[in-house]
Amino acid sequence: xxxxxxxxxxxxxxxxxxxxxxxxxxxxxxxxxxxxxxxxxxxxxxxxxxxxxxxxxxxxxxxxxxxxxxxxxxxxxxxxxxxxxxxxxxxxxxxxxxxxxxxxxxxxxxxxxxxxxxxxxxxxxxxxxxxxxxxxxxxxxxxxxxxxxxxxxxxxxxxxxxxxxxxxxxxxxxxxxxxxxxxxxxxxxxxxxxxxxxxxxxxxxxxxxxxxxxxxxxxxxxxxxxxxxxxxxxxxxxxxxxxxxxxxxxxxxxxxxxxxxxxxxxxxxxxxxxxxxxxxxxxxxxxxxxxxxxxxxxxxxxxxxxxxxxxxxxxxxx
Amino acid sequence: xxxxxxxxxxxxxxxxxxxxxxxxxxxxxxxxxxxxxxxxxxxxxxxxxxxxxxxxxxxxxxxxxxxxxxxxxxxxxxxxxxxxxxxxxxxxxxxxxxxxxxxxxxxxxxxxxxxxxxxxxxxxxxxxxxxxxxxxxxxxxxxxxxxxxxxxxxxxxxxxxxxxxxxxxxxxxxxxxxxxxxxxxxxxxxxxxxxxxxxxxxxxxxxxxxxxxxxxxxxxxxxxxxxxxxxxxxxxxxxxxxxxxxxxxxxxxxxxxxxxxxxxxxxxxxxxxxxxxxxxxxxxxxxxxxxxxxxxxxxxxxxxxxxxxxxxxxxxxxxxxxxxxxxxxxxxxxxxxxxxxxxxxxxxxxxxxxxxxxxxxxxxxxxxxxxxxxxxxxxxxxxxxxxxxxxxxxxxxxxxxxxxxxxxxxxxxxxxxxxxxxxxxxxxxxxxxxxxxxxxxxxxxxxxxxxxxxxxxxxxxxxxxxxxxxxxxxxxxxxxxxxxxxxxxxxxxxxxxxxxxxxxxxxxxxxxxxxxxxxxxxxxxxxxxxxxxxxxxxxxxxxxxxxxxxxxxxxxxxxxxxxxxxxxxxxxxxxxxxxxxxxxxxxxxxxxxxxxxxxx
Numbered sequence: 001x002x003x004x005x006x007x008x009x010x011x012x013x014x015x016x017x018x019x020x021x022x023x024x025x026x027x028x029x030x031x032x033x034x035x036x037x038x039x040x041x042x043x044x045x046x047x048x049x050x051x052x053x054x055x056x057x058x059x060x061x062x063x064x065x066x067x068x069x070x071x072x073x074x075x076x077x078x079x080x081x082x083x084x085x086x087x088x089x090x091x092x093x094x095x096x097x098x099x100x101x102x103x104x105x106x107x108x109x110x111x112x113x114x115x116x117x118x119x120x121x122x123x124x125x126x127x128x129x130x131x132x133x134x135x136x137x138x139x140x141x142x143x144x145x146x147x148x149x150x151x152x153x154x155x156x157x158x159x160x161x162x163x164x165x166x167x168x169x170x171x172x173x174x175x176x177x178x179x180x181x182x183x184x185x186x187x188x189x190x191x192x193x194x195x196x197x198x199x200x201x202x203x204x205x206x207x208x209x210x211x212x213x214x215x216x217x218x219x220x221x222x223x224x225x226x227x228x229x230x231x232x233x234x235x236x237x238x239x240x241x242x243x244x245x246x247x248x249x250x251x252x253x254x255x256x257x258x259x260x261x262x263x264x265x266x267x268x269x270x271x272x273x274x275x276x277x278x279x280x281x282x283x284x285x286x287x288x289x290x291x292x293x294x295x296x297x298x299x300x301x302x303x304x305x306x307x308x309x310x311x312x313x314x315x316x317x318x
Numbered sequence: 319x320x321x322x323x324x325x326x327x328x329x330x331x332x333x334x335x336x337x338x339x340x341x342x343x344x345x346x347x348x349x350x351x352x353x354x355x356x357x358x359x360x361x362x363x364x365x366x367x368x369x370x371x372x373x374x375x376x377x378x379x380x381x382x383x384x385x386x387x388x389x390x391x392x393x394x395x396x397x398x399x400x401x402x403x404x405x406x407x408x409x410x411x412x413x414x415x416x417x418x419x420x421x422x423x424x425x426x427x428x429x430x431x432x433x434x435x436x437x438x439x440x441x442x443x444x445x446x447x448x449x450x451x452x453x454x455x456x457x458x459x460x461x462x463x464x465x466x467x468x469x470x471x472x473x474x475x476x477x478x479x480x481x482x483x484x485x486x487x488x489x490x491x492x493x494x495x496x497x498x499x500x501x502x503x504x505x506x507x508x509x510x511x512x513x514x515x516x517x518x519x520x521x522x523x524x525x526x527x528x529x530x531x532x533x534x535x536x537x538x539x540x541x542x543x544x545x546x547x548x549x550x551x552x553x554x555x556x557x558x559x560x561x562x563x564x565x566x567x568x569x570x571x572x573x574x575x576x577x578x579x580x581x582x583x584x585x586x587x588x589x590x591x592x593x594x595x596x597x598x599x600x601x602x603x604x605x606x607x608x609x610x611x612x613x614x615x616x617x618x619x620x621x622x623x624x625x626x627x628x629x630x631x632x633x634x635x636x637x638x639x640x641x642x643x644x645x646x647x648x649x650x651x652x653x654x655x656x657x658x659x660x661x662x663x664x665x666x667x668x669x670x671x672x673x674x675x676x677x678x679x680x681x682x683x684x685x686x687x688x689x690x691x692x693x694x695x696x697x698x699x700x701x702x703x704x705x706x707x708x709x710x711x712x713x714x715x716x717x718x719x720x721x722x723x724x725x726x727x728x729x730x731x732x733x734x735x736x737x738x739x740x741x742x743x744x745x746x747x748x749x750x751x752x753x754x755x756x757x758x759x760x761x762x763x764x765x766x767x768x769x770x771x772x773x774x775x776x777x778x779x780x781x782x783x784x785x786x787x788x789x790x791x792x793x794x795x796x797x798x799x800x801x802x803x804x805x806x807x808x809x810x811x812x813x814x815x816x817x818x819x820x821x822x823x824x825x826x827x828x829x830x831x832x833x834x835x836x837x838x839x840x841x842x843x844x845x846x847x848x849x850x851x852x853x854x855x856x857x858x859x860x861x862x863x864x865x866x867x868x869x870x871x872x873x874x875x876x877x878x879x880x881x882x883x884x885x886x887x888x889x890x891x892x893x894x895x896x897x898x899x900x901x902x903x904x905x906x907x908x909x910x911x912x913x914x915x916x917x918x
Contacts, residue, residue: 042800046839087551
């Protein structure tokens with residue numbers, strides 16, 4: 001499927017991603033280490049005890065040397081140890097949290113693409129009908145309202161107003177109950193995270209579908225007597241999805257970055273929540289580790305979307 | 319040719335699962351033990367470390383006290399009682415020599431670590447020497463023992479960190495030297511004449527040492543050398559797997575069975591534990607939540623998902639509205655447990671850090687007069703009523719040592735607790751008639767909890783009663799705030815102390831004495847040779863002789879107007895009535911092995 005040129009392109013992109021990750025991680029490393037305060041100081045830990053802790057964890061070294069030590073470990077998959085939970089290896093912690101975020105992100109993408117494409121197709125097929133107006137309006141609301149507002153409204157509606165009706169089925173009164181939560185616990189955060197970008201996908205899908213539905217081959221297909229459902233799904237939708245894939249990259253990135261806010265609102269033990277907590281806790285290694293993972297994720301997600309173009313549109317070559 | 323309109327079915331995208339809550343499981347109401355002896359509660363901070371050699375936070379000690387033992391322990395009334403030792407040493411039982419410098423401690427013979435190893439006097443030597451070498455926050459609890467300084471000197475600073483593994487190098491080095499019985503890493507004052515006897519020789523008389531050594535979860539706790547050596551840095555966070563070496567091994571009634579960082583921890587009772595009372599609870603399930611989840615957790619507690627809230631160092635986590643809600647609920651109001659907590663909050667004046675400046679600096683009549691003016695201008699009873707609603711805290715009228723603790727002066731005995739706006743105004747007129755000195759004052763504090771409303775209250779009091787506007791310098795970063803306070807970068811600052819062990823030395827030494835000054839903890843910069851001299855005498859004396867001296871120290875601070883007393887903290891816990899013996903004293907939660915769950 002991939003030509004030599006494509007593989008070369010992937011190689012180039014991977015080098016670029018590595019360079020970006022390196023730059024980002026050093027920048028974050030330098031910034032967080034420059035923040036006033038540290039993870040250890042307290043009413044009890046100061047003076048000699050503090051100096052020893054700073055020394056133990058290498059925090060009294062020059063920043064470039066500390067970064068070099070971090071880098072050496074990171075290359076081997078070791079992101080260092082937590083300063084907040086002293087000595088706890090970070091890599092297993094962030095991998096677990098990454099898997100939680102991936103679950104949430106995956107669910108949000110299903111919501112985004114599922115809602116966006118469905119609404120877009122329906123709006124195009126029923127152009128200028130009430131269905132079109134309704135779904136287009138929902139899409140406008142979707143991309144106009146930030147995800148944290150949707151999240152807060154969701155909590156208000158399902159956690160307060162409808163809680164007696166749903167018995168907490170769509171909103172849980174406790175933080176996420178386990179590592180990965182239940183389907184019910186996942187649903188509202190995924191909706192809040194995915195709804196925002198689903199509006200954009202609705203808009204683009206509708207526009208693309210309207211264009212495709214006017215093509216001669218669609219008219220031909222209908223003339224052959226094919227059922228409308230077959231024409232729309234099998235013949236129109238596939239071509240209409242090409243422009244949709246072009247915004248998949250920003251959509252995935254939106255989901256990744258949006259998860260920082262959503263995880264904190266819903267108390268989901270993922271990478272986004274960890275990211276914010278680690279900053280407040282001065283847990284430098286965790287902050288840098290999480291940010292580095294985010295940078296790598298975004299780079300890889302962009303590359304993956306670029307490769308999807310090749311699959312969706314065979315005319316595209318790298 | 320017309321195309322048929324597509325017959326697409328618009329399916330509803332949302333399916334709302336309606337989950338009907340099953341009726342609560344019934345159980346007998348005979349009042350006997352419940353079939354399940356699993357205690358469940360949330361905490362609101364992840365552990366920092368459970369290694370007694372380096373632990374420094376109450377939230378960790380609350381857990382550690384159930385896994386590790388000291389030679390003695392505090393009972394629920396804060397009395398020192400035997401734990402691993404067979405008796406509390408006194409001169410009457412020949413546990414303390416006539417000169418007060420040598421302690422002879424006989425150990426119980428049946429004490430075992432929960433990995434099955436027998437605990438002997440060698441373990442005491444190892445644990446204490448290790449703690450001193452590690453030089454953690456509580457190493458000074460062992461500072462009166464002969465050879466303390468020599469071990470710290472030998473351990474020195476950790477070797478240079480060049481690979482991110484400096485922690486291992488430092489701690490591994492200590493482990494290696496202790497394993498090799500290196501005399502430089504062993505305090506000359508701690509010896510083991512036999513397997514069940516420990517002799518402790520002090521470098522100087524020490525009236526507070528026994529209490530400090532008894533403080534659980536810190537340097538006096540006994541750890542297992544074999545276990546620590548499996549991973550000198552991170553052994554404490556690893557669950558114990560029966561049949562395998564390593565993990566959080568102690569001699570306590572419970573062991574760590576599972577730990578998911580930032581999510582949960584599970585402790586299980588040690589079968590055939592050597593001590594008493596034998597644990598009734600079989601398991602402790604602790605959820606690690608964000609503080610923002612407290613309201614939801616109270617709801618979950620009401621529904622029975624949690625047995626209690628407030629354990630694990632979180633006895634101050636319930637907000638006033640939540641407490642009011644519980645009080646207003648006839649079903650749960652009796653399950654709210656209120657208990658004075660051994661923590662005092664006050665305002666410190668910057669007295670001894672000239673670099674920061676400010677009108678309160680030094681011992682001049684003006685500085686003292688202004689300090690007194692700002693103290694008298696604050697209605698402390700009003701603060702407790704307005705900010706704490708007489709629920710979250712109580713008035714600090716008996717000195718800085720909290721009510722109920724040894725060293726408390728008595729209700730109303732602290733002259734700085736007075737409120738006299740007229741005299742305050744007169745003092746201000748006398749010492750700052752032009753208002754120039756008090757023109758740009760700041761009150762520094764860390765945001766969160768009661769600190770914000772307290773700051774606003776103080777600002778208003780000074781404005782109304784003195785006509786002085788004090789700017790509020792709020793810091794959202796507690797570590798930065800503490801750092802600034804410790805280095806005297808403030809004019810007036812929120813300050814406070816939670817006692818470690820029930821002895822006034824814990825307050826006076828750690829806050830204003832020569833140890834505090836040398837250790838960089840003297841936040842006000844107060845420095846008085848008379849104070850240091852009296853403190854030295856008090857620290858060396860038995861408590862009955864020391865108390866008048868500590869009272870004298872308190873009076874020195876009061877005469878110098880070093881602080882403005884604000885309030886004593888109050889612990890508020892919610893504990894279901896079927897959880898017996900759960901509770902808290904001024905320092906710590908009641909031990910898990912005392913608790914049982916009744917049928918409900």
